[in-house]
Amino acid sequence: MKKSKKGYRVEKDSLGEVYVPRNALYGAQTQRAVENFPISGIKMDFPFTNSFVDALGLIKDAAAKSNKSLGLLSSRKANAISKAAKEVWQSKHNDEFPLDVFQTGSGTSSNMNANEVIANLATKFSGISIDPNDDVNMSQSSNDVIPTAIKVSAFLDISNKLYPALDKLISTIEVKANSIKGSVKTGRTHLMDAMPIDFSQELNAWSSQLKNSRDTLSFLEKRLLDLPQGGTAVGTGINAHARFSKVFAKELSKLVGKSFKAKPSDDFFQELSAQDTAVQVSGELKNLAVILMKISNDLRWMNSGPLSGLSEIELKALQPGSSIMPGKVNPVIPEAVTMVAADVIGNDVTITVAGQAGNFQLNVMLPVVAYNLLKSIAILTGGMNVLADKAIKSFKVNKKNIEAALNKNPILVTALNPVIGYAKAAEIAKKAYKENLPIIEVALAETNLTRAQLNKYLDPKKLTKGGIK
Numbered sequence: 001m002k003k004s005k006k007g008y009r010v011e012k013d014s015l016g017e018v019y020v021p022r023n024a025l026y027g028a029q030t031q032r033a034v035e036n037f038p039i040s041g042i043k044m045d046f047p048f049t050n051s052f053v054d055a056l057g058l059i060k061d062a063a064a065k066s067n068k069s070l071g072l073l074s075s076r077k078a079n080a081i082s083k084a085a086k087e088v089w090q091s092k093h094n095d096e097f098p099l100d101v102f103q104t105g106s107g108t109s110s111n112m113n114a115n116e117v118i119a120n121l122a123t124k125f126s127g128i129s130i131d132p133n134d135d136v137n138m139s140q141s142s143n144d145v146i147p148t149a150i151k152v153s154a155f156l157d158i159s160n161k162l163y164p165a166l167d168k169l170i171s172t173i174e175v176k177a178n179s180i181k182g183s184v185k186t187g188r189t190h191l192m193d194a195m196p197i198d199f200s201q202e203l204n205a206w207s208s209q210l211k212n213s214r215d216t217l218s219f220l221e222k223r224l225l226d227l228p229q230g231g232t233a234v235g236t237g238i239n240a241h242a243r244f245s246k247v248f249a250k251e252l253s254k255l256v257g258k259s260f261k262a263k264p265s266d267d268f269f270q271e272l273s274a275q276d277t278a279v280q281v282s283g284e285l286k287n288l289a290v291i292l293m294k295i296s297n298d299l300r301w302m303n304s305g306p307l308s309g310l311s312e313i314e315l316k317a318l319q320p321g322s323s324i325m326p327g328k329v330n331p332v333i334p335e336a337v338t339m340v341a342a343d344v345i346g347n348d349v350t351i352t353v354a355g356q357a358g359n360f361q362l363n364v365m366l367p368v369v370a371y372n373l374l375k376s377i378a379i380l381t382g383g384m385n386v387l388a389d390k391a392i393k394s395f396k397v398n399k400k401n402i403e404a405a406l407n408k409n410p411i412l413v414t415a416l417n418p419v420i421g422y423a424k425a426a427e428i429a430k431k432a433y434k435e436n437l438p439i440i441e442v443a444l445a446e447t448n449l450t451r452a453q454l455n456k457y458l459d460p461k462k463l464t465k466g467g468i469k
Contacts, residue, residue: 182200272362
């Protein structure tokens with residue numbers, strides 16, 4: 001037997017003995033994984049969210065309660081495991097989860113990390129020996145625990161973090177749109193002058209995009225409630241009670257306050273071997289990122305200038321924009337959000353590649369799926385909060401600039417097509433461009449229409465309402 005080193009204790013697993021930090025709650029299998037995977041320094045207790053570790057604690061708590069009610073685990077052991085697991089899902093022992101994201105593809109190391117921490121805590125609480133495999137992991141396998149943890153943690157973060165931020169952004173945009181309604185600006189297609197549009201119409205288009213994304217997430221979110229816990233090793237449910245999955249779903253629902261459901265046993269095979277739901281949810285998170293990038297880039301263009309750009313709006317000055325050019329102020333919030341969007345798009349690529357790694361009965365890229373999915377949710381949440389609070393809410397419309405551009409916009413002549421024909425209208429537009437004249441002055445000289453008629457046909461506010469009346 002190994003002699004203990006200073007600051008370490010000797011633990012034993014099926015491969016033999018290993019040194020573990022003396023005061024660590026985890027055991028031999030966790031320590032082996034610490035030594036085997038010194039890859040990224042990115043821990044499964046993520047720097048931006050601990051929901052995955054919380055989900056492991058919830059799973060172990062619900063499993064202990066289920067095994068107790070099914071008569072498989074004594075009340076003394078089950079209660080001690082539940083008490084210990086509760087401390088985990090309450091984030092009281094996050095520093096006891098030191099494993100790198102890039103580990104065994106099933107996430108076995110993280111499952112055993114949770115089992116060992118909870119077993120040691122439960123042993124202290126109860127005064128009896130509680131085994132991480134036989135007791136804490138009873139009726140479970142890493143192969144169903146980790147897919148379940150992915151679904152539970154993603155569901156919790158979408159519900160508790162992403163939706164509030166998304167709803168706030170939608171509300172902020174709509175309030176802003178209402179406050180600037182009536183401010184008419186030059187519309188743009190191909191980045192070129194087009195027919196006029198009300199600022200509120202432009203902003204409400206953003207709101208509609210975000211609402212559509214929320215609707216899709218709400219549909220996909222329901223699939224996160226269907227849990228594969230009970231499939232154990234390969235989907236057959238070996239070593240689990242026939243009723244375990246349904247009892248587990250009920251116990252987890254009580255703990256979380258949400259209606260989780262057990263997947264039909266025939267679906268365990270799919271849930272263990274594939275990560276279809278994670279891929280689908282990530283796809284919509286990517287879509288949300290694309291929407292945020294579009295909004296952010298629109299803001300950057302509208303704010304460009306202030307002298308040589310569009311200068312339609314003025315974003316709130318938040319910090320000096322240059323270390324060398326005094327007085328320069330940059331659109332820092334939209335820039336930050338575009339970087340968030342780029343990262344989420346990259347995360348989706350990773351999840352897509354990981355999703356196809358379901359070799360036969362098990363996907364073997366589960367930890368990186370969890371990491372990237374939860375990372376996307378976290379940074380989208382932060383990005384939407386700052387976009388709402390520090391960009392949308394506070395920007396000002398430069399009415400003088402948009403009116404000056406609008407009055408010179410030759411494309412307004414489009415409204416005369418039904419009256420004078422496309423060819424004549426094009427001729428007038430080209431002359432207005434060439435001579436830098438307001439379109440109404442050129443049209444007055446080139447047609448038989450009166451100024452009163454032209455004012456009626458070319459009224460920008462009326463043109464934002466579309467249609468021939």
